[in-house]
Amino acid sequence: GLVPDLAGRRIVISAGGTREPLDPVRYLGNRSTGLQGYALARTAVARGARVTLIAANTALPDPAGADVVRVQTAVQLREAVLKAAGEADVVVMAAAVADFRPAVYATGKIKKRDGREPDAVALVRNPDILAEVSAERARPGQLVVGFAAETDDVLANGRAKLARKGCDLLVVNEVGEDKTFGSAQNEAVVLGADGSEHPVPYGPKEALADTVWDLVTARLD
Numbered sequence: 277g278l279v280p281d282l283a284g285r286r287i288v289i290s291a292g293g294t295r296e297p298l299d300p301v302r303y304l305g306n307r308s309t310g311l312q313g314y315a316l317a318r319t320a321v322a323r324g325a326r327v328t329l330i331a332a333n334t335a336l337p338d339p340a341g342a343d344v345v346r347v348q349t350a351v352q353l354r355e356a357v358l359k360a361a362g363e364a365d366v367v368v369m370a371a372a373v374a375d376f377r378p379a380v381y382a383t384g385k386i387k388k389r390d391g392r393e394p395d396a397v398a399l400v401r402n403p404d405i406l407a408e409v410s411a412e413r414a415r416p417g418q419l420v421v422g423f424a425a426e427t428d429d430v431l432a433n434g435r436a437k438l439a440r441k442g443c444d445l446l447v448v449n450e451v452g453e454d455k456t457f458g459s460a461q462n463e464a465v466v467l468g469a470d471g472s473e474h475p476v477p478y479g480p481k482e483a484l485a486d487t488v489w490d491l492v493t494a495r496l497d
């Protein structure tokens with residue numbers, strides 16, 4: 277994008293994956309690397325936006341020109357997103373957020389005990405940040421974009437998820453062990469709350485990011 281069509285726009289992007297601690301050395305996590313969120317941040321900066329990137333457990337270089345806020349857990353991610361969303365024209369939730377976290381955090385390392393089976397790990401629900409941001413809309417006309425990784429019935433599940441979350445656009449990818457995570461490539465369909473459907477062919481995550489920004493600029497007033 278050489279055209280600064282996002283000039284002056286404030287954009288919040290979450291990237292990476294949350295880690296939910298069990299004890300000081302262990303966590304429940306996921307395989308997200310943050311590559312797609314960082315590609316969104318770089319392309320938004322290139323198109324003139326003021327970007328706040330909220331990075332959960334990523335090991336990627338800070339995108340030039342973006343403000344980076346680092347978090348670990350879903351609860352921390354929620355705090356950071358809600359704070360930044362107050363000033364934002366667009367919020368993009370590209371992070372993989374754990375749906376559940378351990379109900380109890382052990383302040384000391386959990387020990388194995390001779391001859392005894394391990395305890396089950398009790399989980400509690402995390403807040404759904406995308407649904408909350410979509411419902412609240414900190415500013416009139418604020419656009420909210422979600423991501424969804426699906427393994428089957430990709431379009432039907434994506435459509436249902438878009439409605440459930442209440443966002444404006446939902447980027448749906450098919451994932452599997454060999455797909456998407458840690459890869460520089462992605463293939464997706466972007467679903468619009470207006471019923472529109474935009475297939476994005478297999479290609480670099482930057483290309484998908486630029487398609488998202490094209491759809492966003494068309495919907496910003």
Ligand code: C5P
Binds near residue numbers: 370372403406423424
């Ligand atoms: O429900 P699911 O996890 O598939 O939805 C994915 C989308 O919702 C992503 O945009 C993700 O960032 C967001 N999400 C969230 N809070 C959660 C779970 C997911 O914002 N607790």
